[in-house]
Amino acid sequence: MGTTTDRSARTSYRSVLVARPVRVLFGTVFLYVLGFQFEILGLAVLVYARTSSPLLSAVTFGVGFGPQVFGGALLTSLADRFSPHLVIAWGLVVRAAPGIAIGLAPGLPVAAMLVLVGVAATVAPVFTAASGGLLPQLLEGDRYVLGRSMLSMIGSGTQIVGLGLGGAVLAVVAAPDLLLVAGGSLLVAGVVAGSGLRHVGRLPASAEQLGVLRSSLRGNGELLADGRVRGLLLAQWVPAWFVTGAESLIVSYVGSRGEAATGAGVLLASLPVGMLVGALVLGRFCRPRTRERLALPLAIALGLPLLVFALGPNLPVAGALLVTSGLCCGYGTGIQRIFVDSLPEGRRGQAFGLASTGMMGGQGLSPPLAGALAVAVGVGGAMAACGALVVLSALALRHPLSPEPSAE
Missing domain, CATH: 1.20.1250.20 (MFS general substrate transporter like domains)
Known part of the structure; x- marks a missing residue:
């Protein structure tokens, strides 16, 4: 899928966006970040309304990050074992579950809400591994570097938009409704990735056939040993x-x-x-x-x-x-x-x-x-x-x- 190009040549944003799979990947990342921002904001507001605890409200901001360490350590070898569209799509579908579940059942105990988000967050590194590994397969040379820059811009811009838009949505709807929007955004992102990236080939995989956990741990160890x-x-x-x-x-x-x-x-x-x-x-x-x-x-x-x-x-x-x-x-x-x-x-x-x-x-x-x-x-x-x-x-x-x- 990648296009051979002079690795030192300067390129343009337009040349990066020529390939349809790149546009699909960028759109998927936009929807993912937007849904993630909505989820954090909606959950924090809901927890604070339920508990009046600034501490618990603050904890909700971190519950989507900490568990990613475990997913990153134990599951990321999946990104090199299956087709990118399957890994990305299913990762996003799993990530959508907490927003939809809590939005439909806002009376869940706070501990159950945090556990739901934390468990789903463990798959985030797998999604990131698959999407990050896919980009250099689609783009080469300076196109790849510029593509990474564009992903950073999408992340920063969507973060700004998500905070502002999420606050505006909360002015007219309740926090559970924003959580439903968050889950819906992530679900749509999964559908877009599953359909738009289905023709992209599988990444080159390691020849070893270990279990997922052993392969992830060994692979991380080998990377860090270099x-x-x-x-x-x-x-x-x-x-x-x-x-x-x-x-x-x-x-x-x-x-x-x-x-x-x-x-x-x-x-x-x-x-x-x-x-x-x-x-x-x-x-x-x-x-x-x-x-x-x-x-x-x-x-x-x-x-x-x-x-x-x-x-x-x-x-x-x-x-x-x-x-x-x-x-x-x-x-x-x-x-x-x-x-x-x-x-x-x-x-x-x-x-x-x-x-x-x-x-x-x-x-x-x-x-x-x-x-x-x-x-x-x-x-x-x-x-x-x-x-x-x-x-x-x-x-x-x-x-x-x-x-x-x-x-x-």
Whole structure:
């Protein structure tokens, strides 16, 4: 399905979208992110209305992330065993179940709601592994890199749209209805993937015929044992983990300044806005070699705006700082070419699942650690400390963040 092209040649968004399976995949990801945002928002509102507990309401934001670590560790070899359209479609159908079930039965115990979402979340890395492994099969060279940039833009843009649209929907319907919309969106995404990607061939698979659990564990171990792959994974993970830690303190930062809670919504949207613009600029105006050379400087610059939070900036300045940080989140685009090249054919899908699992795991762990730090040094100080850790981690990972430039 992939189209051979000069790996160093600059391409365009239009050339990426020529192939119908790529458009289907992008549409599927859009519906997935939209449904996921609706589910988190609807569930948090429903749980808070039932319990009046800020803690339980906050827990609902993380219940869709933490269990992904188990799915990523134990199930991602499925992505290399079956046709992509089957893995993606069934993963989305399973992921749709909690929204539909809770929407139809909002009187379920809160614990049962959280268990439903948590169990369904374990399949998310399998979906991510299959879709991530499929993209380099459909696109080659700079088309693939630009395709990854477009996926990042879709994720950031849909996150912004989902938060805004979800809030608007809740103004006219109850939280269970939003959960039904979330489940419906994920179900439609599954149908779209199952029909639109059915002619895409199966990814090259490993020759070993172990069970799913053993194959997943062994494959993850082999990937992490490869120093080149491990370095590139850590380069994608670690700076982003610390940024998430700072992001998790935004609501507390607004409260610490005695501002209205509505200000938190603006700040929460600031980072995705920067991510969207940054991905657009890198993809549209930068050549492959330029993106690769910018990987390390952007990773370092990702943390620098966060250092200013130690001074307690007002909300407009804080928003500008978060947008600036978000602009640098595209640093990972510069190492996508070498990451794909470093992967063994039979483990490609699983490698993308591992990349997603590590990202989600760190993003689930960093907020409580950042919160504990905020208790000790204050919210602004903790956000600045997260920024410092971003800079230090980027410097420590300077080798994988400085790939050999592609020839132009």
